[in-house]
Amino acid sequence: MRVLLEDQSKAINKLSKFKVGALFMEPGTGKTATAYEFAKGIPDVDYILWFAPYRTIHAPEYESSLPYELEKCGGIWTKYDLVGIESISNSSRIYLELHTKLSEAKKPLIIVDESLKIKNWEAKRTQRIITLGKLAEYKMILNGTPISRNLLDVWSQLEFLSPKILKMSLGEFKQNYCEYTTVTKNVNGYKVKKEFITGFHNIDHLYSIISHYVYECDLKLDVKKRYNSIRYTVGVEEKKEYEYWKEFFLKLETMMMYDNNIFIRMVQKLQHSYCKTQDKVDKLFDLFNKTHSQNQTIIFCKYRDSAELCRNSFPESLVLTYGKHTYGLNLQNRNVTVFFDKTWDYAQRLQAENRTYRNGQFEDCLFYDLDGNINLDNLIDSNIARKESMLEYFRRVGLREFKRTHR
Numbered sequence: 001m002r003v004l005l006e007d008q009s010k011a012i013n014k015l016s017k018f019k020v021g022a023l024f025m026e027p028g029t030g031k032t033a034t035a036y037e038f039a040k041g042i043p044d045v046d047y048i049l050w051f052a053p054y055r056t057i058h059a060p061e062y063e064s065s066l067p068y069e070l071e072k073c074g075g076i077w078t079k080y081d082l083v084g085i086e087s088i089s090n091s092s093r094i095y096l097e098l099h100t101k102l103s104e105a106k107k108p109l110i111i112v113d114e115s116l117k118i119k120n121w122e123a124k125r126t127q128r129i130i131t132l133g134k135l136a137e138y139k140m141i142l143n144g145t146p147i148s149r150n151l152l153d154v155w156s157q158l159e160f161l162s163p164k165i166l167k168m169s170l171g172e173f174k175q176n177y178c179e180y181t182t183v184t185k186n187v188n189g190y191k192v193k194k195e196f197i198t199g200f201h202n203i204d205h206l207y208s209i210i211s212h213y214v215y216e217c218d219l220k221l222d223v224k225k226r227y228n229s230i231r232y233t234v235g236v237e238e239k240k241e242y243e244y245w246k247e248f249f250l251k252l253e254t255m256m257m258y259d260n261n262i263f264i265r266m267v268q269k270l271q272h273s274y275c276k277t278q279d280k281v282d283k284l285f286d287l288f289n290k291t292h293s294q295n296q297t298i299i300f301c302k303y304r305d306s307a308e309l310c311r312n313s314f315p316e317s318l319v320l321t322y323g324k325h326t327y328g329l330n331l332q333n334r335n336v337t338v339f340f341d342k343t344w345d346y347a348q349r350l351q352a353e354n355r356t357y358r359n360g361q362f363e364d365c366l367f368y369d370l371d372g373n374i375n376l377d378n379l380i381d382s383n384i385a386r387k388e389s390m391l392e393y394f395r396r397v398g399l400r401e402f403k404r405t406h407r
Contacts, residue, residue, distance in 0.1 A: 005359065008034045011215040016041050020139045020161040022115070024216045027144040027351065028332075028358020032066065035111050035140055036073040042138055047079045047105035049098060049136070051129065052113035054084030059329055066113075069330065079105075085117050088132075089125035095132075102135035115141035118160060119153035121170055126156050133160045144351065151177050151200050158210060165213060177202050224364045225357055232283050234372050238274040242374065245269045267344070270376055275306040275341050280370050281313050284338065287368065288314070292336050300352050302341035310340055320355075322348045332361040338368045342380040346387040 004012070007025070011034050015021030021038065025031045039048055052066050059065035070076055081101070087094050102108050110133055112118060118126045133139055139161050155173045158165050166173060174180065179199040185192050234242065249266035288294050294316035301307035301321055310319045318334065322343045335356055343349055357365045371377050383393050 004033065004037065005030055007217040008037070011217070012037050012041065014215050015140070015213070018213060019137055020165075020213060021141075022157065022161065022210075022214045023140065023142045024214060025142070025144070026217065027354035028361075029217055030359055031113070031142045031144070032069045033073055035113075035142055036070060038140055039109055039111070040077075042107070042109060045078055045107050045109050045138065047101060047108040048076060048081075048111065049102065049108065049132070050080065050082050050111045050113070051085040051088070052082065053117070054086050056113065056329065057082045057084055085112070085114065085125065085129075088128050089123065095128050098132060099135070102132060105136075107138070108136045109138040109140070110136045111140045111142065112160065113142045115143045115157050115160075116153060119156055121156050121159075130156070130160045144354070151203075151206065152197065154206075154210070158213075161213065165210060177206055223357070223361055225353065226364050226366050228366065228368045229371050230283050230287065230368055231371050231373070232277070232279040234274045234374050235277040235279065238277045239374075241273040242270055242376075245273055267376065271341070271380075272303055274372060274374065275301075275303050276309050277372070280340065280372075281309065283370065284310075284314065284340070287338070292366075296334050297336040297338060298331060298334055298355060299338045299340050300343075302343060306341055320352075322352060329355050330358065330360070331355040332358050335361065335363040336366045336368070338370070340370055342369070342377060342384075344380055344383055346384050349384055 008030050011023055011025070015023075015038060023031050023034055025034070039045060050066070056066045066082060079101075081098065083094065083098065088098075102110075112129065118129050120126055141157050141161060152170075152174070155166065155170055159170075168176065177200055178197055179201060180195050180197045183194050183196065185194065245266070249262070249269070284299075288297070294314050297314075297317045299310045299314065299317050299319045301310055301319060304321075307319050307321055310317065317338075318331070320329075322345070337353065337356055339349075339352070343352075353365070353367060369381070371381070379393075
């Protein structure tokens with residue numbers, strides 16, 4: 001019989017009292033095994049539909065894939081489908097096939113892994129998954145972070161589990177728990193209204209409603225996270241390109257305080273301009289020659305061409321990109337991570353770290369940041385330290401301050 005960790009047992013004991021439940025468990029705490037045991041506890045379940053990020057299901061490294069994790073648990077014993085959660089919005093054929101299978105099953109279960117992917121009510125993916133959810137009596141959602149600080153994310157996920165939990169529409173939910181302002185702008189002669197969430201209230205009341213259906217836990221390991229910095233020098237040509245794009249964007253009069261698209265385009269272009277500078281590669285060769293072997297190392301890149309450069313230069317390392325590659329992969333067989341390109345997104349950074357820092361890891365996890373002699377790298381580091389997104393930073397400092405610090 002499989003021996004479960006303490007938090008896994010607690011989660012199952014709590015949620016098995018209900019037909020629906022949410023596991024908000026940090027990466028590495030064993031969400032997959034917990035969901036598997038929850039499913040095993042459902043008598044006569046005859047169909048399991050398991051949504052997960054496509055990358056998790058079809059990972060090139062077999063030992064990190066969802067099918068491999070389920071085999072370790074003992075294998076699924078009934079009819080089932082593992083479906084990339086992205087597919088449900090991209091393919092009407094897949095959606096209709098799943099609708100038919102759920103309709104024909106007598107006691108189906110739907111599990112949605114990385115449930116924050118169904119946070120936006122207006123998205124086709126969210127609406128289709130909620131519709132499918134109405135065909136299943138048993139449902140579970142999994143996510144690697146605690147309940148989102150944006151409470152609007154919670155409504156769609158709980159609506160999928162059961163509308164009987166909240167018993168309120170999205171509009172009623174916003175009135176009860178959200179503080180927001182409405183801004184009206186003139187766009188091409190038309191008035192366009194946009195809502196901005198400015199805060200939340202009645203949080204204790206909301207938790208009292210949903211707490212029976214939610215299990216949260218943090219990751220507790222005996223190993224440590226150790227952070228290191230590798231300084232590199234941006235090449236002459238890359239520095240010229242960086243300066244060219246900086247001047248180009250900072251002179252644009254259309255770059256107003258809240259024109260987010262211009263700001264995003266600017267910083268992405270600036271960061272991309274030096275992502276392949278030669279000294280980054282040279283410094284990594286030094287690291288592998290003197291300290292670590294490639295086959296124990298993961299390299300995270302942000303851009304396709306920097307990822308290709310790393311795959312060609314370090315063929316024994318596992319080269320991944322942020323976003324789709326930061327979800328669900330179990331890579332505790334490695335313990336060294338290099339951030340070749342930086343990310344502005346704290347959640348992405350944390351997800352990347354948790355590929356190695358998870359249950360089953362028996363060595364300290366080492367993380368190396370490549371830090372260039374350029375203002376933008378310092379800015380990204382400070383944002384990650386504050387757990388602040390790119391747009392939150394820009395809204396806070398404004399255009400004038402950004403120009404002053406980047407001249």
